[in-house]
Amino acid sequence: MNFLFQLGHQPLISTAEIQAVFSSLKLKNIKTLKQNSNQYLLIETNKKLDSAKLIKQLGGTIKIATEIPPLIKGGEGGLLTHLQEYLITNCPTGKIEYSLNDQRLALELKKALKTNGYSVRYIEPKNTATILYNKLVEKKSDLTVINKQIFVTTALQPFEEMAERDYQRPDSDDLSGMLPPKLAKIMINLALSPFYQEGAGLPDMPSRQAGGVAEGAGVIKNKILLDPFCGSGTILNEATLMNFNNLIAADISEKAVVDSEKNFLWLKEKYNLKNIGCQFIISDATQLTKKIKNNSVTLIVTETYLGKPLTGRENKNQLEKQLTELKSLYLKACQEFYKILEPQGVIVIAIPKFKIGNDWLAINWEKDLKKIGFEIMPFRVETQNFASLLYHRPNQHLGREIYRFKKS
Ligand SMILES: C[S@@+](CC[C@H](N)C(=O)[O-])C[C@H]1O[C@@H](n2cnc3c(N)ncnc32)[C@H](O)[C@@H]1O
Structure with a gap:
């Protein structure tokens, strides 16, 4: 399975930390990817990772996401179709709320979903706070597309807790x-x-x-x-x-x-x-x-x-x-x-x-x-x-x- 780690503002150090934590595993593939100003580490492992625990362990990772297998329910077609299929399956009733790192693709997706009769809201992922306050991790709809692979966020850095430890200690x-x-x-x-x-x-x-x-x-x-x-x-x-x-x-x-x-x-x-x-x-x-x-x-x-x-x-x-x-x-x-x-x-x-x-x-x-x-x-x-x-x-x-x- 592929896991994506969004790295903090010192990507080299964040990568060293992730590799250190995983040093007892034989990771099949490990590579860094860059998109806009964000840097990611992509790793492949057949081990199950507990993202919620892992994110608390790591200091240099902003979010952890897992890959959505490319074809859901045997669907065909390009990225847009896969994204639509995922969001519809993930939220079968009510309004579909999602965020996506690629704004152009996100707006195309919104248009396509609306045309198909769905009620939809795109939330621009300005920072981790936006994702947190809109509960997009719980809704499984904070998405990252990179190299035509789709990832869904499974855990976010507990930045509020960390800021409290930094600024509120006596x-x-x-x-x-x-x-x-x-x-x-x-x-x-x-x-x-x-x-x-x-x-x-x-x-x-x-x-x-x-x-x-x-x-x-x-x-x-x-x-x-x-x-x-x-x-x-x-x-x-x-x-x-x-x-x-x-x-x-x-x-x-x-x-x-x-x-x-x-x-x-x-x-x-x-x-x-x-x-x-x-x-x-x-x-x-x-x-x-x-x-x-x-x-x-x-x-x-x-x-x-x-x-x-x-x-x-x-x-x-x-x-x-x-x-x-x-x-x-x-x-x-x-x-x-x-x-x-x-x-x-x-x-x-x-x-x-x-x-x-x-x-x-x-x-x-x-x-x-x-x-x-x-x-x-x-x-x-x-x-x-x-x-x-x-x-x-x-x-x-x-x-x-x-x-x-x-x-x-
Ligand atoms: C940069 S601060 C460490 C800050 C710490 N990491 C923190 O987050 O609060 C360096 C500390 O080294 C202490 N220090 C300076 N000279 C020292 C020495 N010779 N032996 C032990 N501590 C020393 C200072 O009193 C200071 O508290």
């Missing part, structure tokens, strides 16, 4: 910067995939329902996840919702640790969650072995300290100086991470990359990481491997470069 630190919850989720998925066994089938989606008791589903059962630069705790909160039950939050700033704890308690109460252990530690990341036992942590997922906030007026020398200082901090911290990680423990880390004009200034640290004893685990995107992935919004001077490596 404490935040706008100055140090907060990781978007979507990116936190993506980073956790990227960190988890090395633990999925190839050929083992689809991993047990560790996505928690409100009121759920943390049992640590599947591969993450009882594994410790640490964020050593926790800030206001975005990664911890997303990990909690992904069913981790053993967390450590650390930061050099007392305020950050207090904020993280408040945000964690807010989340626990809001989702009525039980049985989750989170330790809150005030510590410099370069001194962590004083507070955390050696060989005890399985996963480190973190966005590091990104340096002094940029104005955009810094010159190359200033930025290079800042990167040198940051690199030294990160490598000292990584030496500590190496000690507290279990053998084969995995780190997914976001570090800064500065944009200056059309150029990028990056931290080149791969050789240093190898010297410490880490092995870079590249990200798979379609058939290519990337040592790092860049998360960047246009007009921002700062990008986040995401790396994954393990203690080898």
Whole structure:
């Protein structure tokens, strides 16, 4: 069966995330498609996918859709006939309401249905909110046509819930910067995939329902996840919702640790969650072995300290100086991470990359990481491997470069 994933605004990262989540499956076909400003990932698998669970697991996917087999009830003819057949069969009585990504085709379809005597309403899919508020997923009538294949949306990203977690938590630190919850989720998925066994089938989606008791589903059962630069705790909160039950939050700033704890308690109460252990530690990341036992942590997922906030007026020398200082901090911290990680423990880390004009200034640290004893685990995107992935919004001077490596 063919599944279509509409990708978020960082399509490369979204694709890497989907491939990471599916890394234990042998996907027959996987390719990215582009239409207008949207990008999609098309995958073929004979496994049944639970879209509702999957969409909660993924941070970088806007919608999931499944292919409608081309001939319904033995109908013949082109795309328009197939679309009509689908909508009529799907809504045998009452008004047919639908949306379709291709506006020209959508209006042709409306005309054809009206001519055939049906009462019909076309809803222009301006954004996911339009689809949500018109209940088009429940009505099975949000359609995407791409490469002459028709897909019906089966799940939409819970964007309201995610925005609430982003903006309504009690404490935040706008100055140090907060990781978007979507990116936190993506980073956790990227960190988890090395633990999925190839050929083992689809991993047990560790996505928690409100009121759920943390049992640590599947591969993450009882594994410790640490964020050593926790800030206001975005990664911890997303990990909690992904069913981790053993967390450590650390930061050099007392305020950050207090904020993280408040945000964690807010989340626990809001989702009525039980049985989750989170330790809150005030510590410099370069001194962590004083507070955390050696060989005890399985996963480190973190966005590091990104340096002094940029104005955009810094010159190359200033930025290079800042990167040198940051690199030294990160490598000292990584030496500590190496000690507290279990053998084969995995780190997914976001570090800064500065944009200056059309150029990028990056931290080149791969050789240093190898010297410490880490092995870079590249990200798979379609058939290519990337040592790092860049998360960047246009007009921002700062990008986040995401790396994954393990203690080898
Ligand atoms: C970019 S913020 C992390 C934001 C976090 N991901 C969030 O979403 O809230 C970086 C954090 O690193 C902390 N920090 C800076 N230097 C540190 C060090 N040497 N050890 C540990 N934490 C440090 C800062 O206090 C800050 O909270």
